[in-house]
Amino acid sequence: MKKIRRRGIHLKSFRFIHAADLHLDSPFKGYMNIPSEEITSYIKNSTFIALQAMVDLAIREKVQFIVLSGDIFDLADRSLRAQIRFQKEMLKLGEYNIQVFIIHGNHDPEDGSRADLQWPDHIHFFPSNQVEMIPAYDTNGQEIAHIYGISYPTKSVTSNLTKKFNITDVNQYNIALLHTNLDGNPNHDNYAPSQKEDLLQLAVNYWALGHIHSRQIVHENPHIVYPGNIQGRSVRELGERGCYIIDVDETKATRLTFVSLEAVRWIHHKIKITDLKNEQDLKNIIDKQLKILEEDKEYKPTIVRFTFEGHGPLHHFLNENINIKELLLEYQEYTIESLKSDQFFVWIESFKVNTSPEISRDQYMDDSHYLGDLLRISQHLLNDSKELQDFKEEALFSMKSHLKAGKYLREMDSEQQRTEWLKRAEELVLYLLLEEVKS
Incomplete structure (x- = not known):
């Protein structure tokens, strides 16, 4: 690729892709049996299929470059298979003069073992000893952006890497790659911790972040963005997974478009049993939901978990372990029997049960028994948001000091959430007390 540095700065419009956390050759533990x-072969290859979809997207949308913000590989000791597959796709991008800028994250740090493969000039790996700047060019060899990045030397990076960035050129469009746990997200390991304020202090137009697997636009103008991972790897990584296409115009105005890339989509569907009278009703509602998934216009292979919740006459049936096992086996066997090698599938990963028996709340409300006291106290709290807030503060006081639980509670602390917690607690206590009385 011919590169010519221009004199003076005259900004041009350009387009690039931001992706992260490819986790190529992920083992998908628990799903290989x-x-x-x-189905197992398709799941095992899903990260590679998503990678290929990203490359095809880049070519189709005529992007000038791609930034990959860490964890390209799933393990520090990269599998040879993953490295060869990645190299193959990167070489394809070179045929279209698409540059690729890459940092290593905690899953694929620099000190991990790797094959001695040759990488062409359009592929740029950032070092771990310092922040490096590499210009991005359009197809005419004209400079369109400055790309900054720093890799992880080892898996456990606990220092704030933003302190190593020194970006002051406000005339260029600056993009910075960083694999970080921003603002102490409790759901991810606290590697290369940083604060949003750290990022906003630097003359960066677009922070291309990685590490957090849920996509989020943390800030706009300047942009701070997590694209999430390109392929969900369990029921904890639900829904669409992919990358952002970013369009930048001559004024530095930045527009993001999310594009899903996942080869397999994970779904968690909750089914209320309150209106279900018998096993036929149960089968009907499962069949209905499967039909909806099978007729989805995107027609992507899907793995779904069903959770039954609420109270009703089917509670005891669902809580008999043998019934759930037989129900699951029947649906899974049907999927296998109807599957062809090139066929879309919907695989039921599991049935989870979180139900309670039918309880007539009004039946106990006026009772002088302690169940009546419990229900009356609960009703009073539901009618008085101030008292509910005070009650919540007292009940959860000890948990608020916990590092992860405390942050989780603060994030979910709304009047609607407090009401839901109280209703769920009431339902659980009623169920446990009535079961104790029966026994």
Whole structure:
């Protein structure tokens, strides 16, 4: 690729892709015992299929470059298979003069073992000893942006890497790659911790972050963005997974478009049993939801977890372990029997049960028994938001000092959430007390 540095700065419009956390060749622990070779093979290859979809997208949308913000590989000791597959796709991008800028994260740090593969000039890996700047060029060899980045030397990076960035050129469009746990997200390891204020102090137009697997636009103008991972790897990583296409115009105005890339989509669907009278009703509602997934216009292979919740006459049936096992096996066997090698599938990963028996709340409300006291106190709290708040503060006081639980509670502390917690607690206590009385 011919590169010519221009004199003076005259900004041009350009387009690039931001992706992160590819986790190529992820082992998908717990999902490799599915009794279908076609399904297990497809799941195991899903990260590679998503990578190929990203490359095809870059070519189709005529982007000038791609930034990859860490954890390209799933393990520090990268599998040879993953490295060769990645190299193959990167070489394809070179045929279209698409540059690629890459940092290493905690899963694929620099000190991990790797094959001695040759990488062409359009592929740029940032070092770990310092922040480096590499210009991005358009197809005419004209400079369009400055790309900054720093990799992880080892897995456990606990220092704030933003302190190593020194970006002062406000005339250029500056993009910075960083694999970081921003603002102490409790759901991820606290590697390279940073604060939003750290990022906003630097003359960066677009912070291309990685590490957090849920996509989020943390800030706009300047942009601070997590694209999430390109392929969900369990029921904890639900829904669409992919990358952002970013369009920048001559005024530095920045527009983001999310594009899903996942080869397999994970779904968690909750089913209320309150209106279900018998096993046929249960089967009907499962069949209905499966039909909706099978007719989805995107037609992507799907793995779904169903959770039954609420109270009703099917509670005791669902809580008999053998019934759930037989129900799951029947649906899974049907999927395998109807599967062809090139066929879309919906695989039920599991049935989870979180139900309670039918309880007539009004039946106990006026009772002088302690169940009546419990219900009357609960009703009073539901009618008085101030008292509910005070009650919540007292009940959860000890948990608020916990590092992860405290942050989780603060994030979810709304009047609606407090009401939901109280209703769920009431339902659980009623169930436990009535079960104790029966026994």
